[in-house]
Amino acid sequence: MLDLINDFSPGLFFMQALILIILIVLMRKFAWKPILEALNQREDGIANALASAEQAKVEMANLEASNQAAAQEARAQRDEMIKDAREIKEKMIADAAGEAQEKADKIIASAQEAIESEKKAALADIKSQVAELSVSIAEKLTRKELSEKDAQLALIDKMLAEANI
Template identity: 55%
Template sequence: METLLNDFSPGLFIIQTVLLLALIALMVKFAWKPIMDSLNERETGIADALAAAENAKKEMQNVTADSERLLQEARSEREAMIKEAREIKEKMLNDAKDQAKVEGDKMIKQAQDAIESEKKAAVAEIKNQVATLSLDIAEKVIKEQLANKDKQLKLVEDMLGDIKLN
């Protein structure tokens, strides 16, 4: 340090100080403003980027909320469609059951009518057969009774006796 003090020159010190102050003045005049403008531009760019990021975040939240709302609407619409499809299915099943019941009742009624018709036809046929058999039996009995003259007279007398009693 002593050598530094021994080599000190006040004139050189003043010139260096004046040059330093001139350099600072030139820097302030020509370089300070562009540097500050550049820093301000950068600060503004960073602030804009942060604002844009914040806007993008808000927009992303809005989009997320919208997509969730749309998803919820789609779910509720799907549930409504499923419910409607179930109701339609139940209605179709009930309609089919009702129609099957009506058709079954109609078939049963037709079968009962057919049975009644067959029953009446069978009864008529039996009556015809009974009448025919009765006539055949009566014819045979009468032939047998009328074959003998004494029996014929007795039959006529019995009939006449029955008539008188009435």
């Protein structure tokens, strides 16, 4: 250390101090300012990115909440549509059953009327056939019995006897 004190030169010290001051001034003017500005810009960019990320996070939460609300509303609408469709289906089935019952009742009523009219027609036809057969039989019997005079008298007596009883 004594060597350093013995080798000390004030002129050299002054020149080195002057060069150091000039170097500091130049560095400050040309290097530090742009470096500090770049650091400040980077710091601002990072702060803006963090703020944007936070804002995006909030927006995502809002979107998620609105999506859940929309999904819930869609489910409610779907349930309402299904309920309406079931009610319509049940109403259509009930209407169809009612119409079918009415048609069946009408068909049964018309069939009963047709049966009744056919029955009446058959009875009328049977009556007319019975009447024709009765007349035909009576005519044949009467001809046979009226052709004989003794048989006629016997028939008259028989009828009178039956009438008096």
